[in-house]
Amino acid sequence: MNKFKVFLHITVVVIFILCFLGTSGMLVENMKIPVGVGADIEKNSENAFYSIPLLVYSFKNANQVMSTTIIGSNGNLGHTIQNRQLKEGRKSVMGLNRVFLFSEESARSGIKNFLDIWVKNQATNDRALCAVCNGKAEDVFKYKGKEFSNAAEYIEGMIKNLREYNFFSMQYTAMDLIVRVDAEGRNVLLPYIELKNNSMETTGLAIFRGDVMVGKADMIETKIINILKENKVKGILTLQKDLRHYINCYAYSKRKVKCYREDGKYKFIIYLDIQGNMMSNELYSNLSSDYQVLKKYETDMKNYVEKKANESIKNIKCKYKTDVLDLGKVAIAKYGRGTGTDWNKVVCDSEIQVNVKFKVNTEGRGDY
Numbered sequence: 001m002n003k004f005k006v007f008l009h010i011t012v013v014v015i016f017i018l019c020f021l022g023t024s025g026m027l028v029e030n031m032k033i034p035v036g037v038g039a040d041i042e043k044n045s046e047n048a049f050y051s052i053p054l055l056v057y058s059f060k061n062a063n064q065v066m067s068t069t070i071i072g073s074n075g076n077l078g079h080t081i082q083n084r085q086l087k088e089g090r091k092s093v094m095g096l097n098r099v100f101l102f103s104e105e106s107a108r109s110g111i112k113n114f115l116d117i118w119v120k121n122q123a124t125n126d127r128a129l130c131a132v133c134n135g136k137a138e139d140v141f142k143y144k145g146k147e148f149s150n151a152a153e154y155i156e157g158m159i160k161n162l163r164e165y166n167f168f169s170m171q172y173t174a175m176d177l178i179v180r181v182d183a184e185g186r187n188v189l190l191p192y193i194e195l196k197n198n199s200m201e202t203t204g205l206a207i208f209r210g211d212v213m214v215g216k217a218d219m220i221e222t223k224i225i226n227i228l229k230e231n232k233v234k235g236i237l238t239l240q241k242d243l244r245h246y247i248n249c250y251a252y253s254k255r256k257v258k259c260y261r262e263d264g265k266y267k268f269i270i271y272l273d274i275q276g277n278m279m280s281n282e283l284y285s286n287l288s289s290d291y292q293v294l295k296k297y298e299t300d301m302k303n304y305v306e307k308k309a310n311e312s313i314k315n316i317k318c319k320y321k322t323d324v325l326d327l328g329k330v331a332i333a334k335y336g337r338g339t340g341t342d343w344n345k346v347v348c349d350s351e352i353q354v355n356v357k358f359k360v361n362t363e364g365r366g367d368y
Contacts, residue, residue, distance in 0.1 A: 033057040036099045036152030037128075038137025039114045041106040048109065053138040055099075055152050095123045099152045100130045100174055101137040101193075107206060107213035115178060115211070126175040129159045132206035132213065134194040143200050154200060159191050162202060166219070167226035167235035167253060181211050185328025185343045189229070192216055209322040209344060221315065224308045228270055228354070229325045231255045237276065239283060239297075239304055247283040247297065249360070251276035257330045266350040268327045274305065277362045294360060302358040309354040316348070323347040 036055030041048055100118065102111055118124055133140045145154035162168035172190060180188045188208035194201060205222045207215045217225055226233060233253050240246035254273040259266060278287075287293050316324045321344065328343025 034097050035150065036101060036141055036155070037097050037118060038141060039100075039102045039106040039111065040136045040138055041103065041109050043105070043109070051136075051138065052114075053136075053141055055141040055150055057150075095125050097125050097128045097152075098156045100128055100177075101140060101155065102130070102132045102190075102213075103137045104132055104134055104192075104206070104213065104216075106137075107132045107190075107208070110211045111177075111208075111213075112181065112211040115181065118174070124174065126173065126178070128174050129156055129172050130174055130177050131155060131159060131172070131191045131193050134192070134203075140193065140195060140200070143195060145200065151200070155193065158193075158200070158202060162191060163233065165235050166202075166223055167230060167233040169226070169230045169233060181208070183329075184337050185323065185330075185332045186326050187322055187324060187344070189225070189324065207320050207322060207324055209320075214322055215320045217312075217315075220308075221312055224305070224312045225316075225324060227253050227272060227274075227305070228255070228309055228312065236279065237274070237301060237305070239300060241283060245283045247281045247287075248279040249276035249301070250279050257327065259327070259330045259334050261331070261335060266331055266346060267353070268330065268347070268350055269353045269355060270309075270325070272305065272309075272354065272356045274301075274356065274358045275361050276358070278360060298358050298360060302356045305356045305358065306354055309356070313352050313354070317352075321348055325352075327352070 034054045034056045036053075038051075038053040038055075040051040040053065042051070043049070102114070106114070140155075141151045143151040143154065145151065148154040148157070159168075159172060160170070163170055168191070177188060177190075180186045187210075190206045190208070191202050192204045192206045194203045196203075202219075204219050205217045205225060206213050207217060223235060226235070231254055235251060235253075237249045237251045238246060251274050256271045256273075258269045258271070260269075261267075281287055284293050284297050287297060316322065323344045323346075325347075327347045327350070328341075331343070331346070
C-alpha cells in the first residue's frame with residue numbers, strides 16, 4: 001500500500017511538471033527524480049576527493065518505479081557534478097529531493113561549498129531535511145528499510161518522528177541550515193544517523209561551529225541539549241535506579257533565557273518549565289495517592305535535569321567550545337549585533353545558570 005501511494009504521488013507530480021513543459025515535454029521513462037542528495041569526501045595528505053551520490057526515482061515503464069544511486073566523483077565539486085552527469089542517460093527533474101545527507105568526514109571538512117552548489121540552484125527543495133551520517137552517504141543511501149521505497153523516505157520519516165520523544169525541534173531543513181550557518185550568535189545542530197545491525201537509527205546530534213562539524217553528542221546528552229536550546233518541545237524523561245526500578249514521564253518543556261552584562265562579562269539564566277504526564281512507574285510507591293511522594297518525585301526529576309544540564313554546559317564550554325545553545329542570539333537581541341564579537345568564545349567564558357521547574361500533570365491510572 002505504501003509503495004502504491006509513493007507511485008501515485010510521483011505520477012501526479014510528473015504529470016504536473018509535464019503540463020508546464022508543453023511541447024518540449026518528455027516521456028516519463030526518460031526522466032529521473034532525485035529524492036536524496038549526499039556529500040562524501042576522502043582526503044589524503046595532499047588532496048581532497050569529492051563524491052556526490054544521488055538517490056533517484058527512475059521509471060522502467062509506466063507501472064514500475066525504481067530507486068537507484070548515481071555517483072559522481074572528482075577533485076573539486078564542480079567537476080564532481082560534471083562527472084556524475086557524464087554517467088546519466090536520463091534528465092533529472094530537480095526540486096523534489098527530500099533529504100540532504102552529509103558524511104561525517106565531509107561535515108568535519110566544512111559544508112559551505114556543498115551548500116553553495118546545492119542551494120544556489122533555484123530548483124533545489126529548500127524544505128528538504130538535512131542530517132549527518134557515520135561512514136559514507138553513498139552507503140546509507142543503499143539501505144532498504146521495511147515499508148519504505150528507499151533510504152531517503154526512511155530518513156525523512158525518522159527525522160520527522162524525532163520531535164515526538166526526544167525533544168527535537170523541526171529546524172533541520174535546508175533553509176534552516178542556510179540561515180544558521182552564517183548567522184551571528186547561532187550555530188548548526190543536525191541529527192546524526194548510523195547504520196547498526198542492519199538497521200538505521202538516530203544516535204545523537206552533530207554539532208557545528210560555523211560550517212564545520214566539531215563534535216557529536218550521544219542521545220542522552222542530545223536530549224538535554226535539546227531541552228536547554230529549544231522552546232516548546234516534548235519527549236520522555238526517565239529516572240532509573242536499576243533495570244527493574246524506573247519511572248517514565250512524557251514531558252513538555254518550555255524555555256526562557258535572561259541575559260545580563262556587567263563589566264564586559266555576560267551571564268545567562270535558562271529557565272525551564274517542564275510539565276509531564278506519567279507513563280510508567282516502577283520506582284515510587286503510592287505515587288498517585290501520597291502527595292509527599294509526588295512532591296519527592298518532582299524534586300528528584302528537577303534535580304536530575306539540572307545536574308544533567310550542568311554536565312552538558314561543561315561539555316559545551318570545554319569539549320565543543322561552541323555556543324551550542326544559541327545564547328549569543330539572546331545577547332544580540334538585547335545589546336545589539338554587528339559588533340564583531342566571537343559569540344562562541346564569549347558564551348563559553350560566561351556564567352550559565354539553569355533553573356528547572358518540574359510538575360506532574362497526571363499520574364496515570366491506578367495505584368503506582
